[in-house]
Amino acid sequence: MNILIxxxxxxxxxxxxxxxxxxxxLCGELAPGTALPxxxxxxxxxxxxxxxVKRAYMELERSGLIIxxxxxGSFVVDLKDSDRKKxxxxxxxxxxxxxxxxxxxxxxxxxTIRSLVASxxxxxxxxx
Amino acid sequence: MNILIxxxxxxxxxxxxxxxxxxxxLCGELAPGTALPxxxxxxxxxxxxxxxVKRAYMELERSGLIIxxxxxGSFVVDLKDSDRKKxxxxxxxxxxxxxxxxxxxxxxxxxTIRSLVASxxxxxxxxx
Amino acid sequence: MNILIxxxxxxxxxxxxxxxxxxxxLCGELAPGTALPxxxxxxxxxxxxxxxVKRAYMELERSGLIIxxxxxGSFVVDLKDSDRKKxxxxxxxxxxxxxxxxxxxxxxxxxTIRSLVASxxxxxxxxx
Amino acid sequence: MNILIxxxxxxxxxxxxxxxxxxxxLCGELAPGTALPxxxxxxxxxxxxxxxVKRAYMELERSGLIIxxxxxGSFVVDLKDSDRKKxxxxxxxxxxxxxxxxxxxxxxxxxTIRSLVASxxxxxxxxx
DNA sequence: GTGGTCTAGACCACA
DNA sequence: GTGGTCTAGACCACC
Numbered sequence: 254m255n256i257l258i259x260x261x262x263x264x265x266x267x268x269x270x271x272x273x274x275x276x277x278x279l280c281g282e283l284a285p286g287t288a289l290p291x292x293x294x295x296x297x298x299x300x301x302x303x304x305x306v307k308r309a310y311m312e313l314e315r316s317g318l319i320i321x322x323x324x325x326g327s328f329v330v331d332l333k334d335s336d337r338k339k340x341x342x343x344x345x346x347x348x349x350x351x352x353x354x355x356x357x358x359x360x361x362x363x364x365t366i367r368s369l370v371a372s373x374x375x376x377x378x379x380x381x
Numbered sequence: 382m383n384i385l386i387x388x389x390x391x392x393x394x395x396x397x398x399x400x401x402x403x404x405x406x407l408c409g410e411l412a413p414g415t416a417l418p419x420x421x422x423x424x425x426x427x428x429x430x431x432x433x434v435k436r437a438y439m440e441l442e443r444s445g446l447i448i449x450x451x452x453x454g455s456f457v458v459d460l461k462d463s464d465r466k467k468x469x470x471x472x473x474x475x476x477x478x479x480x481x482x483x484x485x486x487x488x489x490x491x492x493t494i495r496s497l498v499a500s501x502x503x504x505x506x507x508x509x
Numbered sequence: 510m511n512i513l514i515x516x517x518x519x520x521x522x523x524x525x526x527x528x529x530x531x532x533x534x535l536c537g538e539l540a541p542g543t544a545l546p547x548x549x550x551x552x553x554x555x556x557x558x559x560x561x562v563k564r565a566y567m568e569l570e571r572s573g574l575i576i577x578x579x580x581x582g583s584f585v586v587d588l589k590d591s592d593r594k595k596x597x598x599x600x601x602x603x604x605x606x607x608x609x610x611x612x613x614x615x616x617x618x619x620x621t622i623r624s625l626v627a628s629x630x631x632x633x634x635x636x637x
Numbered sequence: 638m639n640i641l642i643x644x645x646x647x648x649x650x651x652x653x654x655x656x657x658x659x660x661x662x663l664c665g666e667l668a669p670g671t672a673l674p675x676x677x678x679x680x681x682x683x684x685x686x687x688x689x690v691k692r693a694y695m696e697l698e699r700s701g702l703i704i705x706x707x708x709x710g711s712f713v714v715d716l717k718d719s720d721r722k723k724x725x726x727x728x729x730x731x732x733x734x735x736x737x738x739x740x741x742x743x744x745x746x747x748x749t750i751r752s753l754v755a756s757x758x759x760x761x762x763x764x765x
Numbered sequence: 766g767t768g769g770t771c772t773a774g775a776c777c778a779c780a
Numbered sequence: 781g782t783g784g785t786c787t788a789g790a791c792c793a794c795c
Contacts, residue, residue, distance in 0.1 A: 265770060272487075280488040291782060302772050307783080315571070322644050324779035324782045345489045346497055352480030353501045359400075360408040361473045363502040369474055370498050373481045374491040388578050393794060430795060521785060528743075536744040547767065558787050563768080580767045580794035601745045602753055608736030609757045615656075616664040617729040619758040625730055626754050629737045630747040649779060686780055 254290055258299055266301055270309035278318050278329055279341045285331040289319060292327075382418055386427055394429055398437035406446050406457055407469040413459040417447060420455075510546055514555055522557055526565035534574050534585055535597040541587040545575060548583075638674055642683050650685055654693035662702050662713055663725040669715040673703060676711075 255277075258269045277283045290298070292306040299306070310327055313319045318340075321327040332340075356366050383405075386397045405411040417438070418426070424434045438455055441447045446468075449455040460468070484494050511533075514525045533539045546554070548562040555562070566583055569575045577583040588596075612622050639661075642653045661667045673694070674682070680690045694711055697703045702724075705711040716724070740750050 260771095267770080276487050293782085302774095304773090305771065308770095310783095320645075321783070323649075323784070325644060326782060341488065342493065342497075345484045345487055345493065348480050348483050348487075349494065349497050350501060352476050353498060353505070355400075355476050356473045357505050359404050359473055359476075360469065363506055365470065365473065366477065367498070367502060369470075369477050370481060370495070373478055374494060377481070377485050378491055388581060388795095389576075393579075395794080433795065436794090516786095523785080532743050549767085558789095560788090561786065564785095566768095577768070579769070582767065597744065598749065598753075601740045601743055601749065604736050604739050604743075605750065605753050606757060608732050609754060609761070611656075611732050612729045613761050615660050615729055615732075616725065619762055621726065621729065622733065623754070623758060625726075625733050626737060626751070629734055630750060633737070633741050634747055644780095651779080689780060692779090 254295065254298070256295070256299065258301065266299075267305050267308040267312070270295075270299070270306060271312045274309070274313055275316075275318060275344075278332075279337055279344075281337070283329050285329050287329045289327040289329070382423060382426065384423075384427060386429065395433050395436040395440070398423075398427070398434065399440045402437070402441055403444070403446055403472070406460075407465055407472070409465070411457050413457050415457045417455040417457070510551065510554070512551070512555065514557065522555075523561050523564040523568070526551075526555070526562060527568045530565070530569055531572075531574060531600075534588075535593050535600075537590075537593070539585050541585050543585045545583040545585070638679065638682065640679075640683060642685065650689050651692040651696070654679075654683070654690060655696045658693070658697055659700070659702060659728070662716075663721055663728070665721065667713050669713050671713045673711040673713070 254274075256270060256273045258266050260266065262269055264272075274283070274289070283289075289295070289310070292303055292310060296303045296306045310319065310321060314321050314327070318330055318332075319327050320330050353366060356369075357363075361369075382402075384398060384401045386394050388394065390397055392400075402411070402417070411417075417423070420431055420434045420438060424431045427434070438447065438449060442449055442455075446458060446460075447455050448458050481494060484497075485491075489497075510530075512526060512529045514522050516522065518525055520528075530539070530545070539545075545551070545566070548559055548566060552559045552562045566575065566577060570577050570583075574586055574588075575583050576586050609622060612625075613619075617625075638658075640654060640657045642650050644650065646653055648656075658667070658673070667673075673679075676687055676690045676694060680687045683690070694703065694705060698705055698711075702714060702716075703711050704714050737750060740753075741747075745753075
């Protein structure tokens with residue numbers, strides 16, 4: 254599990270865990286059926302409490318990405334590729350919509366927003 | 382002061398006030414030198430507490446958009462148009478960068494992000 | 510708040526709280542807009558921990574029956590009567606379906622099930 | 638032994654085994670005196686652990702449906718037909734009573750419960 | 766005052 | 781070993 258959390262990060266620890274596991278599932282890095290580490294194990298690795306990890310797993314289960322079986326462990330759910338792509342796009346849309354709404358309400362023009370985003374994306378592509 | 386706040390909105394009340402006053406200053410709706418309503422007056426109008434408005438004004442002062450003279454009141458600072466535009470773009474950049482970073486880290490491609498943003502902007506332009 | 514919990518009851522404490530508040534909302538005993546007691550207050554009343562009550566409120570929020578505003582409190586959501594009735598029937602259906610399925614799979618005939626349920630209901634109606 | 642267990646099923650594995658064997662005994666599918674498969678054999682068939690099956694047999698013995706003779710095996714006890722029917726109805730009553738109690742406490746009317754159960758039973762009878 | 770998050774322990778049921 | 785629940789504290793942001 255390549256997961257990094259930091260209490261410096263403004264978002265709660267459990268949310269950081271959720272975000273990273275969700276990304277790995279939606280990207281296919283975590284294949285369907287894969288067993289996640291037990292909550293105790295992950296808590297130890299991340300130097301955090303069992304409850305924090307449990308809460309993260311609860312959120313992932315609620316959003317239907319993993320399934321937890323009492324006394325057995327947690328497993329990545331079997332999602333169709335098309336579903337994975339749909340969820341991914343939906344999540345991305347939420348994130349971007351909030352930002353575009355805010356920028357727009359601040360009075361930035363569509364052209365400005367477009368060009369700002371374009372330049373950010375060029376940088377991302379160069380980094381790769 | 383055309384300000385609307387709602388406790389339904391996930392962002393804190395004081396932040397909603399900050400955002401709206403900042404927008405009005407950066408857009409030029411609030412001209413340099415304009416006196417803002419007193420803390421008590423605005424609190425009454427918004428049906429909120431004095432503390433909440435005070436905190437909003439403090440934030441605006443900290444970011445250099447208003448200046449408060451004790452016993453006199455708060456006033457919009459004198460910004461050059463070029464500065465106003467710069468601040469505006471800087472604020473917008475922050476908002477958008479965070480969202481693009483997040484969408485990118487979730488694994489969305491640059492093309493997908495570009496097209497999602499483009500479609501959101503088209504909607505905005507149609508609404509107008 | 511007329512709520513009673515007991516650690517004797519096999520279902521978890523937080524679930525008992527959820528069940529009782531849900532019932533009161535769906536029956537209309539708790540009118541839309543009503544403020545629920547704060548988590549600390551209810552925890553004190555029920556001689557349980559803050560976290561247990563919080564978890565109950567979280568579940569109620571997730572199922573859309575209450576809304577929680579940080580620093581303010583939790584409130585009963587405004588549901589149309591028709592919606593209330595629908596949710597109530599849906600919840601009831603779930604409970605009953607599970608039992609009927611089980612009784613049926615045990616080999617009880619439809620007639621037996623019907624008569625058992627009928628006699629239970631007669632008793633309930635007499636009690637009233 | 639026609640037994641199917643699944644860790645997807647919310648009820649514990651041992652309970653699923655108990656339920657199915659009990660049903661077969663009470664329906665007469667498993668005649669009095671019949672030898673049950675050995676714990677090890679059944680565990681192998683069900684791809685589960687010996688402990689799980691052992692616990693299931695213990696429960697069945699506790700409720701008086703089977704008898705285990707060390708070193709020999711487990712056998713279906715000799716129940717009169719009238720007793721079988723009584724036990725069956727008693728078990729069914731327990732299951733149904735719990736559900737009716739819950740539905741009633743949620744505020745469903747007797748009429749609603751009656752009609753919900755009736756419609757479920759009609760469906761069951763059609764399926765046959 | 767409110768809720769949101771987190772910790773470091775504990776006990777239980779299940780496999 | 782696993783997860784599920786619970787406790788009794790703590791700190792923080794917000795109102």
